Amino acid sequence: MTERIAGWRCIGCGKVDAPQPCVGVCQDRKVELVLAGDYDALLARTQELESALALIARITPREGEWEASWRALQERARQVLK
Template identity: 75%
Template sequence: MQPAERIEGWRCIGCGKLEAPRPCVGVCQDRKVELVDAADYDALQARIQALEAALALIARVTPREGAMAASWSALQARARVLLGPG
């Protein structure tokens, strides 16, 4: 997965207005976009990576003979930690 493009800008601490001016090349067209805070995005990316790692264990690990119940229990415990309360 490629990292998302990050654009440096400024946010007003009063109203929350965002500005990210760039040099104009004469062909500009404004389009509405949705923005997220980079820290929120980074936290979500870290969560996705942790969940993917747990999913990879389920997909790629074969328990030893007679250890299926213990392995499944360990995978469930890991999943519960990643999913959090709820």
């Protein structure tokens, strides 16, 4: 699970600040951050794509039903790719 911390972001320069009690050993390090909303949207999209892919990986059509199954999987893929 991804940990989230509360902080502040400057609307001008974009500086992010999340003050914590300092124990005197702080060192600034360059980090890459994403907005939680952007992360949530990407996570939802990834889960949706994995769900569609799982259908392809786990479903075995009945004898003589390959074409119908293939068309159903294509339709599911079209819905996900919208």
